[in-house]
Amino acid sequence: MAGRAEPVSAAPGLGAAAAVAALILGALVAVFLRAEPGAGLSAADWAAVRFTLVQAALSAAISVALAVPVARALARRRFAGRRVLITLLGAPFILPVIVAVLGLVAVFGRNGWVNAALGWAGVDPVSIYGLHGVVLAHVFFNLPLATRLILQGWQEIPAERFRLAAQLGAGPRAIGRLLERPMLLRVAPGALAVIFAICLTSFAVALTLGGGPRATTIELAIYQAFHFDFDLARAALLSCIQILLTGAAALAALRAARGEGFGAGLGRPVQRWDADRTGLRLLDAAVIAVAALFLILPLAAVVLRGLPGLLALPGVVVAAALTSIVVAAASTVLLLVLALPMAASVAMGRARGVEMAGLLGMAVSPLVIGTGLFILINPVANPFALALPVTAAVNALMALPFALRILVPRARDIVARHGRLALSLNMGGWPFARRVMLPGLRPQIGFAAGLGAALSMGDLGVIALFADTGRATLPLQVYRLMGAYRMEAAAGAALLLLVLSMAAFWLLDRGGRYHAEA
Amino acid sequence: MKYLALAAGMLAASAAVAETPELTVYTYDSFVSDWGPGPVVEKAFEETCGCDLKFVGAGDGAALLARIKLEGERTDADVVLGLDTNLIAAAAETGLFAEHAVTADYDMPVDWTDPHFVPYDWGLFAFVHNADRDAPANFRALADSDLKIVIQDPRSSTPGLGLLLWVKAAYGDEARAIWDGLADNIVTVTKGWSEAYGLFLEGEADMVLSYTTSPAYHVIAEEDTSKAAAMFDEGHLAQIEVAGVLASSDQKDLAGAFLQFMVTEAFQSAIPTTNWMYPVVVPEAGLPEGFGDLPAPDRVLLAPVDSAAAMRDEALAEWLDALSQ
Numbered sequence: 001m002a003g004r005a006e007p008v009s010a011a012p013g014l015g016a017a018a019a020v021a022a023l024i025l026g027a028l029v030a031v032f033l034r035a036e037p038g039a040g041l042s043a044a045d046w047a048a049v050r051f052t053l054v055q056a057a058l059s060a061a062i063s064v065a066l067a068v069p070v071a072r073a074l075a076r077r078r079f080a081g082r083r084v085l086i087t088l089l090g091a092p093f094i095l096p097v098i099v100a101v102l103g104l105v106a107v108f109g110r111n112g113w114v115n116a117a118l119g120w121a122g123v124d125p126v127s128i129y130g131l132h133g134v135v136l137a138h139v140f141f142n143l144p145l146a147t148r149l150i151l152q153g154w155q156e157i158p159a160e161r162f163r164l165a166a167q168l169g170a171g172p173r174a175i176g177r178l179l180e181r182p183m184l185l186r187v188a189p190g191a192l193a194v195i196f197a198i199c200l201t202s203f204a205v206a207l208t209l210g211g212g213p214r215a216t217t218i219e220l221a222i223y224q225a226f227h228f229d230f231d232l233a234r235a236a237l238l239s240c241i242q243i244l245l246t247g248a249a250a251l252a253a254l255r256a257a258r259g260e261g262f263g264a265g266l267g268r269p270v271q272r273w274d275a276d277r278t279g280l281r282l283l284d285a286a287v288i289a290v291a292a293l294f295l296i297l298p299l300a301a302v303v304l305r306g307l308p309g310l311l312a313l314p315g316v317v318v319a320a321a322l323t324s325i326v327v328a329a330a331s332t333v334l335l336l337v338l339a340l341p342m343a344a345s346v347a348m349g350r351a352r353g354v355e356m357a358g359l360l361g362m363a364v365s366p367l368v369i370g371t372g373l374f375i376l377i378n379p380v381a382n383p384f385a386l387a388l389p390v391t392a393a394v395n396a397l398m399a400l401p402f403a404l405r406i407l408v409p410r411a412r413d414i415v416a417r418h419g420r421l422a423l424s425l426n427m428g429g430w431p432f433a434r435r436v437m438l439p440g441l442r443p444q445i446g447f448a449a450g451l452g453a454a455l456s457m458g459d460l461g462v463i464a465l466f467a468d469t470g471r472a473t474l475p476l477q478v479y480r481l482m483g484a485y486r487m488e489a490a491a492g493a494a495l496l497l498l499v500l501s502m503a504a505f506w507l508l509d510r511g512g513r514y515h516a517e518a
Numbered sequence: 519m520k521y522l523a524l525a526a527g528m529l530a531a532s533a534a535v536a537e538t539p540e541l542t543v544y545t546y547d548s549f550v551s552d553w554g555p556g557p558v559v560e561k562a563f564e565e566t567c568g569c570d571l572k573f574v575g576a577g578d579g580a581a582l583l584a585r586i587k588l589e590g591e592r593t594d595a596d597v598v599l600g601l602d603t604n605l606i607a608a609a610a611e612t613g614l615f616a617e618h619a620v621t622a623d624y625d626m627p628v629d630w631t632d633p634h635f636v637p638y639d640w641g642l643f644a645f646v647h648n649a650d651r652d653a654p655a656n657f658r659a660l661a662d663s664d665l666k667i668v669i670q671d672p673r674s675s676t677p678g679l680g681l682l683l684w685v686k687a688a689y690g691d692e693a694r695a696i697w698d699g700l701a702d703n704i705v706t707v708t709k710g711w712s713e714a715y716g717l718f719l720e721g722e723a724d725m726v727l728s729y730t731t732s733p734a735y736h737v738i739a740e741e742d743t744s745k746a747a748a749m750f751d752e753g754h755l756a757q758i759e760v761a762g763v764l765a766s767s768d769q770k771d772l773a774g775a776f777l778q779f780m781v782t783e784a785f786q787s788a789i790p791t792t793n794w795m796y797p798v799v800v801p802e803a804g805l806p807e808g809f810g811d812l813p814a815p816d817r818v819l820l821a822p823v824d825s826a827a828a829m830r831d832e833a834l835a836e837w838l839d840a841l842s843q
Contacts, residue, residue, distance in 0.1 A: 034588070044838065102716055110666070110705070111721035129706045208717075212671075212707040213838040220709075224673040227580040230587050316552045371588070378589065384574060476547075482712035484553035485735045485794065487719055 006348055007419040007432045013345025016338045017357035020397060024360045027372025028236060028243075034375050035233035045234070048216040049241060055131060055210075055217075056199035059138035060192050066139065067146035067191070068184065070291045073284035074147070075154035076275040085292060086151070087506050089144035091299055094454035094501040096475045098482070099302055099494040101208045104128070104137055106301035113297065133209035138202065142195045144295060148447070149194070149405060153187030154180075156409060159270040166273040175274050190405050193253030197246040197362045197401065218242050222365050232371075239368040246363030247356065254355060302491075302498060309492020317477050317493045321500060324457050324474040327392045328504060331456035332449050334396040339403035339448060344437065346404070347411035358404040361397030369394060387471055395456035402455075403448035407441060414440045446512015453504040458497060474500070540570045541772050543761075544593075546582055546600040548793075550575040555785075555792040562784040569772055578710070579676050579759075583609055590614070591766045596773045599761035599780075601635065604679055606760065607826045610634050616765040619774060622781040625800045627756060627818035635760035636777045638785065639795035642754040642815060643680045644747040645725040646718070646732045653725070653748035657685065660725075661699030668705050668714045668723040672834060675710045676757070679830065681727050683821040684755035686833040693833065697840035704841070730754065730812055735794050737808035753817030759795070 074086065092100060107113050108128045115125040128136065157179055165175050201219055218238055225234040275284075342354050373390055377383045383390075414437055422432045438445070458475060472480065474497045481490035550556035550573040560571050574595070576585045583605050586598055591614070601609050609615060615634045624630050630637055645660070645667065647653050654660040660667070670678030686693045705723045708714040718726035725748065736742040761780060763773040779785055786797040790806050797805075804810070821829065 098713060098716070101713070102720065105717060105720055105722055109717075109720060109722050133706075208708050208713045209706060212704065213842045220671070220674060227577075227584050228673050230584050314552065374588065378592070382594070472551075477551075479712060480548060480551040480553070482716060483548040484551060485715070485732075485739065486553065487716060 007415060007422045007428050008344050008348065008437060009429060010345035010348045012341035013343070013354055016341045017345075017354040020338060020400065021357040021360060023393075024364050024369060024397065027369045027376065028239060028364065030372040030375040031232050031236040031239075031368055035231075035236060037233060041234065041237060044213075044216065045221050045238060048218050048221040048238075049245075051215055052200055052218045053245065055134050055138070055215075056196050056202075058131075058135050059142065059199040060196040062135060063139050063142040063146045063195050064150075064188055064192050066143055066291075067150050068188070069287045070143070070147045071150035071154060072180070073287045074151055075270075076272040077281075077284050077288070085288070086148070087502070087509065088292075088296065088299070089148055090451065090454060090505045090509070091144070091498065091502055092141050092295055093145050093451075094458040094505065095299075095302070095498060096458050096478060096494065098208070099478065099497070100141065100298065101137060102305070102491075103298035103302040104140060104209075106305065107297045108136065113301075128209060130210055131215060134202075134215060137209050138195075138199050140295070140298065142198060143291070145402075146191045146195060147291070149191040150184070150187055152406065152444075152447075153183045153409075155270075156413070157183055157270075159268045162270055162272055162274075166271075170274060172274050172277075172280065186409070189253040193249045193359075194362075194401055194405055196249045197359065200242060200246055200249075201362065201365055219365055219367075222367055226367060226371065235368055235371070239365050242365060243360065243363045246359060250356060250359045299498070303495060305491040306495025306498070307492075309488040309490070310495050311492075312489065313492050313496065314489065316472075317474070317481075317489070317496065320472050320474045320477040320493075321496060323388070323471060324497075325500065325504075327388055327395070327473060328453045328456040330389070330392040331395040331399070332453040332508070334393060335399050335403055335452040336445065336449060338396065339400055339407060340438075340441075340445070342400075343404055343407035343411045343441075344415075344433070346408050347415045355404060355408070359401045361394075361400045366394065366398070369397075391459075391473070392456065395459050396452065398459065399448075399452035399455045402451050406448045406451070407444050410441055410444045411437065443512045446509050449512070450505040450508035453508055454501040457501040457504055538568065538570050539769055539772055540572055541567070541596050541769050541776060542572045542574060542594050543597040543599050543776070544574050544576055544582060544585065544595040545598070546578050547575040549573070549600055553792065555788045558788040558792060559785055562788075563776060563779055566779070567772065567775060569769075571776070579605060586614060586764075587612060593764060593766060595764055596767040596769045597761055597763055597776055599638065601760055601762070602676060603756070603758045603760070603821060603823060604676075604683065604826050604830065606632065606635055606823050609762065614764055614766065615762040616767070616770065618763060618777055620777045620781060622799055624781075624798050626758070626798055628758070628820050630758075630798075632760070632823070635762045636780060637758045637760050637798045638780045639789045639793055639797055640756055640758040641729040641731055641795040642756055642818065643677060643684050643727065644730040644732075644750070644754055644815075646728045646745055646747050647725040649733075649744050649746040651724065653746070654750075655748075656750045656752050657688070657696050658699070660703060661696060663703070665703055665724040666705045666722075667700075667703050667725045667727070668717050669707055669727045670711055670714050671707045671709055672837060675708075677711050677714075677727055677729075678707070680755055680757055682833045682837055683826075683829065684819065686829055686836075687755055687819040687821050688752040694836045694840055697837055701841055707841075729757075729795070730815070731790075731794050731796065731809065734790070734806075734808045734812060737811075738791060738806065747813070749813050749815055751816060753819045754815045755819045755821065758798075758820075 074082065105112060105128065110125060118125060161179055165179065170178065202217060218241065222235045222238045225231045225238060342358055346354050374383050377386055418436050422428060422436060474493065478490050478493045478497065481493055548554050556573050560573060563571050576582050579600050579602055582598060582600050586593060586595065617633045618636055620636045624637065626637065626640055654663050654665065669681055672678040672682045685696050689696050708717065711728070714726050715728060717723060730747040733745040733747055736745045761777060763770060763777065767773050781799050783801055786799045787801040789795060789797045790809055
């Protein structure tokens with residue numbers, strides 16, 4: 001390894017990053033090699049690229065801007081139900097898109113609750129369809145994630161800093177300048193990049209609420225190239241554009257996100273003397289209430305819609321639920337096996353390339369990666385037989401960027417704080433990882449694993465390409481039920497999916513925070 | 519990736535040598551789902567063939583053709599079931615399909631003479647609405663009304679493409695003007711049929727593009743008579759779903775027997791209440807209650823099979839243009 005001493009080796013992380021990059025790029029190259037010369041990109045494709053950029057930038061900016069006050073309110077208040085609310089923050093993000101969209105429509109649609117309320121008040125109805133509908137849905141999906149990521153930034157400011165600030169008589173404004181703004185500059189760019197990338201590959205949301213030629217996303221253009229024209233070259237080209245855009249966003253974010261951490265404290269509970277003013281209390285209460293309503297109303301619509309169907313679920317739905325649980329578990333294990341060494345090597349200050357490799361998973365369209373893997377697997381094995389392992393692997397790749405965003409900042413702090421001491425004790429490598437790094441990262445590991453499991457549970461992704469009769473995941477069954485007109489059963493299955501995803505997320509997330517104050 | 523290698527190894531070890539011949543049929547996802555015709559058909563065919571019939575679901579009709587092109591001659595499929603009239607020309611062009619020898623007395627509004635493909639069900643595209651409101655009698659009346667409709671994207675869904683070709687078949691060069699008129703009626707364009715139908719049931723639109731047989735589902739499965747299909751006087755476009763045998767199949771006789779079985783009573787009687795389409799050969803007992811009451815359109819349109827691709831591209835360009843204004 002390198003000449004300088006290091007508490008943990010960066011090699012496993014580099015290896016994991018190389019494996020991830022090889023798999024994704026390999027799949028892309030496979031699609032290219034299989035392609036016959038096609039028509040190239042049309043004007044419509046470029047229009048799709050433009051629209052995708054606009055809506056992703058808008059969605060990311062609005063989600064993060066709204067998440068800052070919500071995260072601040074959650075960081076400086078303690079109230080009954082706070083933990084439940086923070087767990088619920090994971091919910092919209094892991095709902096299958098179609099379910100979430102129907103939930104949103106129940107609240108904001110033409111016949112939704114909001115318009116009913118406006119109707120009483122004598123105001124004209126508001127339409128959810130079009131670009132603003134796409135952005136609304138994306139904010140619904142991503143505001144919780146942005147809030148969680150930024151809240152974590154707040155929680156990484158040691159309690160001692162706030163104590164010292166209070167001792168020096170710093171008010172909210174001074175605390176904002178000295179502690180909160182530097183923290184936000186470190187955390188927000190990463191959150192922006194992640195959400196921008198999510199919205200780049202958005203497909204179903206944009207199509208259901210903003211559908212039509214005016215609102216064509218790159219993902220739809222890929223779908224069209226592949227299914228409608230069978231033009232693999234165009235599909236692969238579009239996928240490359242997606243990767244470039246995501247990569248550019250990621251680079252910009254990583255560059256912006258440099259900055260010193262706050263070091264570690266002794267882990268005592270945070271007390272905020274500065275926030276103890278009536279005006280601030282009311283503000284925070286209002287912010288939390290509005291955000292909670294915005295997120296919980298559509299979820300409540302999903303629950304209400306699903307309850308009647310839940311009692312009469314067909315047996316196959318239960319089987320599909322078990323399949324989904326197994327896939328999610330495998331996917332989560334694989335996610336941690338990849339993410340932990342990668343986070344460690346990024347924390348050692350090496351290899352920005354590792355973070356870039358981590359982002360790849362999100363930048364590639366599931367359709368292209370699924371097709372590529374299909375082309376690779378087909379000559380050597382039966383792709384249908386490998387449907388579930390492939391799904392688990394691809395889901396892990398999709399969740400990798402989130403896991404890295406969650407793990408890296410904390411891993412950096414641990415290395416900075418304990419690295420030297422460990423080296424002087426000659427406690428490098430595995431002992432350091434086992435006794436210092438992993439225990440220190442425990443809450444973050446729990447959060448990342450919970451997110452990975454929940455994402456995998458709700459993902460339709462590649463399984464749709466490889467689906468076989470006997471092996472369907474729960475999201476696929478939801479679609480099958482809808483396709484068979486059985487909307488009530490579909491709503492019931494969707495509710496089951498929501499419950500399972502939330503349970504997986506809650507179990508892992510709680511497991512990581514056994515006595516941590518969060 | 520250890521996991522993948524391990525799974526592959528386990529699979530190879532557990533794959534028993536099949537004694538009985540195996541017939542692999544690629545089809546669309548909803549056909550093989552537990553609520554589709556797949557399970558019924560599998561049971562009925564295996565009673566007579568002494569074989570193992572294996573359905574493999576691969577997305578929708580368009581995904582099915584893409585899959586076959588992707589696998590080419592190396593495909594495991596013996597039969598592909600689920601292409602429709604809009605895909606036949608493209609499918610025949612691949613040269614991957616063998617000719618069939620199936621004969622049947624079809625009960626369809628059009629004559630069937632295709633050498634490669636055998637039909638197994640058909641439907642008519644139509645706008646479905648709540649029965650308590652008056653529906654427009656044609657596209658022009660719809661465009662002039664302030665009714666809100668939900669349609670599917672022709673680039674990602676079969677019904678969406680069907681609507682495009684329906685307008686084109688009915689209006690030819692005037693199709694563009696019709697779309698200009700319809701633009702302000704469209705609430706949104708969804709990715710697939712499920713999303714659109716879901717939005718319609720949520721009350722987000724007055725009408726949704728679906729099939730004339732959709733109301734039959736609500737009558738038979740839910741005893742709900744509140745839905746109806748609007749009859750248009752310019753006629754309705756037929757969607758005929760077909761199956762074909764692959765030239766690379768090593769079970770050609772068995773595959774041929776399956777196609778012949780497809781147009782018999784056992785298969786056809788399962789179609790109406792599982793696939794919610796019309797059978798191509800009406801069973802002895804007639805159509806199920808709820809199908810009989812469906813209004814029949816005055817005219818049935820069929821998109822020309824041989825020039826479907828050219829017509830499709832032209833229609834898509836017009837649609838994009840009209841709705842991007």
